[in-house]
Each structure stands twice: as structure tokens, then as C-alpha cells.
Amino acid sequence: MDRVILGDGCFVDDAIGTFRPNNNQIVVGCSGTGKSMSVMLPTILDMNESSMIGTYSKAGEARRIAEYKRIRGYRSYICDLTAPEKSTVGFDPLRFVTSYLDVEDLSKNIVLADPDSKNARDIYWNDSAVSLLNSLILATLMTKDNANMADVVELFDNLTLSESGKGILTSLDDYYKKIRAKAGNCQAVTLFSDYQQLPYNTAGCVRDTLAKALRRLFPEPIKKLMRKREQIDFEKIATEKTSLIIITSPVNVSLYLFANLLFSSAIKQLLEYAEECYNQRLPIPVRLMFDDFACAAKINDYSKHIAIFRAAGLSAMMLLQSEDQLRELYSDAEATNILNNCSCYVYFPGGMDLTTCRNVSQRLDVPVTDIMYAPTGKVIVMQSGKKPVTVPRYDILKSKEYNKFITMTGRNNREINYKEN
Numbered sequence: 001m002d003r004v005i006l007g008d009g010c011f012v013d014d015a016i017g018t019f020r021p022n023n024n025q026i027v028v029g030c031s032g033t034g035k036s037m038s039v040m041l042p043t044i045l046d047m048n049e050s051s052m053i054g055t056y057s058k059a060g061e062a063r064r065i066a067e068y069k070r071i072r073g074y075r076s077y078i079c080d081l082t083a084p085e086k087s088t089v090g091f092d093p094l095r096f097v098t099s100y101l102d103v104e105d106l107s108k109n110i111v112l113a114d115p116d117s118k119n120a121r122d123i124y125w126n127d128s129a130v131s132l133l134n135s136l137i138l139a140t141l142m143t144k145d146n147a148n149m150a151d152v153v154e155l156f157d158n159l160t161l162s163e164s165g166k167g168i169l170t171s172l173d174d175y176y177k178k179i180r181a182k183a184g185n186c187q188a189v190t191l192f193s194d195y196q197q198l199p200y201n202t203a204g205c206v207r208d209t210l211a212k213a214l215r216r217l218f219p220e221p222i223k224k225l226m227r228k229r230e231q232i233d234f235e236k237i238a239t240e241k242t243s244l245i246i247i248t249s250p251v252n253v254s255l256y257l258f259a260n261l262l263f264s265s266a267i268k269q270l271l272e273y274a275e276e277c278y279n280q281r282l283p284i285p286v287r288l289m290f291d292d293f294a295c296a297a298k299i300n301d302y303s304k305h306i307a308i309f310r311a312a313g314l315s316a317m318m319l320l321q322s323e324d325q326l327r328e329l330y331s332d333a334e335a336t337n338i339l340n341n342c343s344c345y346v347y348f349p350g351g352m353d354l355t356t357c358r359n360v361s362q363r364l365d366v367p368v369t370d371i372m373y374a375p376t377g378k379v380i381v382m383q384s385g386k387k388p389v390t391v392p393r394y395d396i397l398k399s400k401e402y403n404k405f406i407t408m409t410g411r412n413n414r415e416i417n418y419k420e421n
Contacts, residue, residue: 001285002049004317005042006346007379007391016310020343020384023287023315024306028323028356029348033376035319038393039346040289041065043317045401047287048072051242053266054289055259057250059083064409069243071408079232079262080247081255084221089244090228091262094137094149096269100187107133109264109300111213113257122209128202129210132195138188139179150223153214159207163200170196217257232262234269238282238313248291257297263288264299267314271305274312282313293318294325303334306341318342322353343384348393349374364388 003013004025016023027035044052044065051074056062059082070076077089084090093106107130133152140152160171172192180189195203218226236242246262248255267288274282309315318338320326327335339345347360349371357371363382364371374380382388396402 002047002287003043004039004344005046005394006039006344006381007389008394010379010381010389010391010394012344012383022310022341022343024309024342025317025344025346026339026342027317027319027346027348028321028360030321030351030353033348033350034393035348036291037396038348038379040291040317040319042394042396042399042401044069044289045399045405049241050285050287051237051240051244052287052289053237053244053246053263054287055246055248055256055291057248057291059247062245062247064405066243066245067409068405073241075236075240075242077232077242077244078247079225079244081222081225081258082247082249082252084225084228087225087228089230089232090225091232091265092148092150092226093261093265094141094147094152094226095231096234096265097137097141100134100138103134103137104130105268107137109261110217111210112300113217113261113297114213125205125209128195128198128206129213131191132206132210135188135191135195138186139176139192142179142183142186142188143175148226149218150226153218153223156210156214161200161203161207167197168195168200168203216254217261219254222258232266234266235273237266238270238273238277238284238286241284248295250292253295256292256295260297260299264301267299267302267305270314271308271312274314280311285313285315288314288316290316290318293320294329298329298334303330303337306338309341322351323356323359324353345382347371347380347382348376349378349380350376 001013003011004023005011006025012020012023012025027039029035044054045068056065059080063078066076066078078087079089079091080087097103097106110133111126111129136152136155140147140155144151155172158171162169173196176189176192179186183189195206198206232244237244246259248259270282270286274280277283306316323335323339326338330338345363347356352372354368354372358368360380361368361371364380378390378392380388380390
């Protein structure tokens with residue numbers, strides 16, 4: 001199995017179930033402490049048996065990694081959210097909808113993607129927006145061949161309202177009448193009929209709630225990505241050695257909303273596919289690599305799914321700036337469950353987050369000040385079944401793998417002439 005590089009002379013490469021319960025890692029340290037260069041990048045370069053889906057915010061380096069994995073025999077793809085025209089593969093969430101439950105899950109993931117939507121006072125508007133989006137998705141699937149999510153957004157853009165004594169009149173009334181004529185009172189029709197019965201002001205607020213979610217998640221460049229001819233095939237990622245790198249932006253954090261929608265779909269599809277496979281495990285292990293796990297948005301149901309990653313052949317490496325950052329997006333119970341399902345915790349000293357330092361000190365049974373003011377350049381590694389160790393950071397610049405990486409892809413962060421397999 002592929003090893004995980006944690007520090008100088010410190011690796012994870014022993015058997016799951018014998019020495020550790022899972023293959024998930026949490027790596028914590030403030031910006032600039034070296035998490036990516038000392039743990040994530042060397043682990044990616046060293047990987048040779050697993051497929052991977054990972055986020056990266058440095059476009060130049062991401063393209064070099066993609067090229068390196070291609071040279072090493074991987075099917076290698078880039079999904080560039082910052083410049084979709086440079087992507088070698090697209091992602092359309094509607095492609096993975098096969099049932100009404102899938103429609104419901106997708107609508108919830110879209111409407112609830114924005115952390116601002118979690119306020120209790122927004123529950124009614126969110127639920128109503130989900131119901132309206134369910135109707136639009138179902139209607140699009142019924143009326144358009146090879147429909148994609150961009151078509152759903154376009155249908156919503158055509159929705160305008162006017163007052164009526166019995167509710168509202170909309171610009172899509174005739175469209176839904178045609179559906180009713182062919183399919184009767186199907187789910188798409190009944191859900192839209194419920195929307196038509198709302199008072200004008202209420203219907204307007206529901207539309208505004210959905211508009212905010214769709215505008216933020218699906219700007220025009222993302223619509224082009226969803227229409228791209230070649231689309232991500234998650235089953236192939238689990239059956240053929242594949243590298244998929246999602247390029248995000250450290251400035252435009254809204255792109256993480258779409259990236260997390262992609263991860264949510266990937267996890268769901270891979271877990272469902274594992275159920276169909278021999279021993280309910282993916283033929284090829286798949287690693288999820290999060291360069292900044294809790295940057296802008298949560299992955300819905302992640303705290304539940306991570307508990308069954310091991311059985312399916314999935315694993316995750318999550319880079320965080322602090323434990324408080326994790327709890328800002330996930331509830332205390334969810335954050336605790338995520339941490340509890342990681343058999344390895346790596347801490348990079350240098351940050352001044354009291355919560356993280358206090359928790360690390362309690363795990364090590366040492367004073368908080370020993371952690372708060374620990375020298376940089378070393379990492380504290382805590383693993384299941386082993387005593388904690390403090391070791392120097394892994395020096396990737398001196399590694400053979402990194403030298404090969406530089407030789408094969410070029411020393412500068414220039415944009416390479418990348419070609420997919």
C-alpha cells in the first residue's frame with residue numbers, strides 16, 4: 001500500500017485493522033508552517049498504488065503534479081475552477097442523478113452549500129427553495145435530452161413572478177402545463193403547484209433564496225465547465241489508477257463551494273459503487289486530499305461518511321489551519337466525529353490558536369505553553385497504537401522523489417503544456 005509521509009523518518013505504511021483503525025489523517029498548522037510541502041506534496045509524489053482526488057490552490061504547481069502523475073502511468077486530469085477553459089475534464093452534478101432521492105440530495109447540497117444559510121430563521125426559506133429546485137431539476141430531466149445542471153440554472157433564470165388573487169402567476173406556467181399534459185400530476189408538477197400557491201411576497205423570498213445559492217455556486221465559467229464534453233467518471237477513478245486535481249483559488253473562496261459539491265458527489269458515488277464491488281471495497285483505493293479542508297464550506301454528511309471510508313477503501317488527508325476553523329463550519333459533534341475517525345494527527349507548531357494548542361497539550365499530557373511556543377521546523381505526530389513523537393519536518397527538497405518531479409516537470413512554477421492521457 002502507499003505510504004503517507006508525516007515527518008522526517010516518520011511514515012504511515014502499516015496494515016489497516018492490525019495497527020490502526022483507518023487511513024485518515026488530520027494535519028493542523030497555521031498558514032506558512034509547511035503542511036503542504038512537508039506532508040501533502042511528498043505523499044502525492046510518492047503515491048503509486050492509489051487513485052487520488054485532491055484540491056490545490058497553486059495552479060502552476062497543480063499542473064506540474066498532474067503532468068508528473070501522467071508520466072508515472074496515471075490517468076491524469078485537471079478540473080480548473082479558476083480557468084475552466086483550461087480544464088481537461090468537467091463536472092456536472094446532474095450526471096449522477098438517477099432517482100428522486102438523488103434529486104433531493106443534490107438540491108439540499110446546492111441550497112445549503114453557503115455557510116450563511118444555516119441560520120435557524122432561514123429554515124423555511126431553505127426548505128422551500130429546495131422544493132422549488134427539486135421541481136426545476138425534475139422538469140429539466142423530463143423535457144431536455146442530455147440535460148445538465150446549467151440547463152436547470154437557465155430554466156430558473158427564466159422564472160419571473162406576478163401577483164394573482166389565488167397565489168402567483170409565473171413565466172413557467174405554460175411550460176409546466178405541457179408537462180402535466182404528458183405526465184399528469186407527476187412530482188415535478190405537484191412541487192411547482194405548491195410553489196404557485198404561495199403568497200406573492202413569500203414566493204419572491206423563496207426565489208431570492210434559490211437565486212443566491214445558484215448565483216454563488218454556478219457563475220458563468222462554472223456553467224461552461226458543467227457543459228464540457230468529457231466529464232468526471234468516479235467509477236473509473238476506482239477501477240483505473242487516476243489522478244484528479246481540482247484547482248481552486250485562495251482569493252475566490254466561493255469556488256470551494258463548487259469543489260465541495262464535487263467532493264460530496266464523489267464520496268456518494270464511490271461509496272455506492274463500493275457496495276457493488278467484491279467485499280464491498282473499491283478495486284483501487286481512493287485517497288481524498290484536501291489542501292484546505294475547512295476553508296469556506298462544509299461537505300454535507302462528511303462527518304457520517306468518514307466513519308465508513310475504511311470499509312469501502314476510501315481515505316482522506318485533511319489540512320487545517322486550526323481546530324477552531326473546523327468547528328466554524330461543522331458542529332461540535334460533527335467536528336469531533338471527524339477528528340475521532342482519523343488515526344493520525346500531525347501538528348505543525350507556529351500558530352497561536354489557543355484551542356488547538358490546548359487540545360494538543362491534553363493529548364500529549366504536557367503544559368499548554370510547551371505547545372504554544374514550540375519551535376517551528378518540527379512536527380508533533382500522534383498515531384493510533386503508538387506513542388507520540390516530535391520529529392523534524394520532512395525535507396522534500398532533498399528527497400529523490402522531488403528531484404524526479406523537478407527534472408520531469410521543470411523547476412519553475414511556469415504553466416506547463418499539459419496533456420491528459
